Amino acid sequence: MATSTRFVGDAGLTARMTATMFLLGGLFVAVVVGLITIAPPGWGFVIGVVALGILWFQWYNSDSLALKAMRAREVSPQEAPELHDMIDRLCALADMPKPKVAIAYTDLPNAFATGRSPSRAAVCVTTGILDRLTREELEGVLAHELSHVAHRDVLVMTLASSAGIIAGMTMRGAQYGGMFGGFGGGRRDDRNSGVPVWLLILVASLVVYAISFLATRLLSRYRELSADRAGAYLTGRPSALADALVKITGDISSIPQKDLRAASSMNAFFIAPALSGVSMKTLTSTHPSLEQRLQQLAKVQAELSRPLDGSFDDGPPPAGPDLRGR
Numbered sequence: 001m002a003t004s005t006r007f008v009g010d011a012g013l014t015a016r017m018t019a020t021m022f023l024l025g026g027l028f029v030a031v032v033v034g035l036i037t038i039a040p041p042g043w044g045f046v047i048g049v050v051a052l053g054i055l056w057f058q059w060y061n062s063d064s065l066a067l068k069a070m071r072a073r074e075v076s077p078q079e080a081p082e083l084h085d086m087i088d089r090l091c092a093l094a095d096m097p098k099p100k101v102a103i104a105y106t107d108l109p110n111a112f113a114t115g116r117s118p119s120r121a122a123v124c125v126t127t128g129i130l131d132r133l134t135r136e137e138l139e140g141v142l143a144h145e146l147s148h149v150a151h152r153d154v155l156v157m158t159l160a161s162s163a164g165i166i167a168g169m170t171m172r173g174a175q176y177g178g179m180f181g182g183f184g185g186g187r188r189d190d191r192n193s194g195v196p197v198w199l200l201i202l203v204a205s206l207v208v209y210a211i212s213f214l215a216t217r218l219l220s221r222y223r224e225l226s227a228d229r230a231g232a233y234l235t236g237r238p239s240a241l242a243d244a245l246v247k248i249t250g251d252i253s254s255i256p257q258k259d260l261r262a263a264s265s266m267n268a269f270f271i272a273p274a275l276s277g278v279s280m281k282t283l284t285s286t287h288p289s290l291e292q293r294l295q296q297l298a299k300v301q302a303e304l305s306r307p308l309d310g311s312f313d314d315g316p317p318p319a320g321p322d323l324r325g326r
Contacts, residue, residue: 005096005118005150007230013223017156020219024160027208028055034204055159062158063100063122066114069266072104072124083130086139087123087146094143094234096150099123103130108255109248112269113145113154121149132251133244140241141248141271143231151230153223157268160216220268220286228293229300236304238297248272249290 032051036043058065067074077084084101091098099113099121109128115121123145125138133141148154228245232238249272252260263274268286 005094006234007094007096007147007150008233010151010226010230013151013153013226016219016222017153020160020215021156023215024212027211031205031208034201038201058158059116059155062155063115063120065158066112066266066269067102067104067122067124070104070106070112070124070126070263072102074100074102074122082135083125086135086142090139090143090146090234094146094150096146097121099146099149103127106259106263107131108259108263108274109133109251110263110270110272110274111141111145112266112271113148114158114269115149116155116158117152118149121154123149128251128255129248132247134240136237136240137244137247140231140235140237141244143234144227144241144271145231147227147230147234148223151223151226153219153226154269157216157220157223160212160219216268217286221288224271224287225293225296228296232297232300233304238301238304242294242297245272245290245293 028051032048035047066072075083080101080103083103087098087101097119099115099118100123102122102124104124104126106126107128108126109132111123111125111129113121113123123142125141129138129141228241232241235241252272252274255274260274263270267273267275270287273285273287
């Protein structure tokens, strides 16, 4: 699924994205077909059009929806020359099209990438991250985000969320139908041996939503590790990204809870989740733990420090720099 760039490939990411799309695509079709089957006459076509419309809307507007959610604004090279210079250099280094560049005016230190393809993508940073990071640290973050664009995992995450959206809408519809006697009345209830149709829809939708929720989070955690690795190899400075992650994670805890809650819908796309005082070692987390990310970057640093002539084959390579701080 990745486009042709100089970012290191990741077969594991490709396999996981393919499996996730296959699984959630099948669930999406099952939900839509189930709704069409039990819907009153004449509603099948409407349900099909609405479902396809949600998919198309998510796909076509994936670059703008996230920017609007963060109230971000696209900036020109004249407005943000240093930011554009860094992205120009990284895109040339990676041999990939330059995305749109945007800034979200919030003190929350974060960054994300969005878009349906490398040629229709955007990379956004917040003023909070611009104020806190050095040039090298910010370059590491931008390389991480550009890796998401090159591997197309932003699009996969956006489309994968559609199954959850449809399931959530169906759950609300089923609850509404149960309260007001919808979904065809008594005749359809009789066809299900006395079990109300709305209850069957509610249970099925809950299962689909739960699977979608867990599948997207498992993929999200892996894609973050993959982007850390690819970005570190591109810049050749894993320690700069490690320092950035330590700063971002530490400073997020000082952001007011109301601001964190306002940005929580973007957690799966941020370089670090907008959460404070919550353990990331759970099935529901969108990101791997900071410790996992630092350990991986330390390994990349060791690999980059190893001489090409293999002079360390008889023993371990020398220890790399401490990636947990300066």
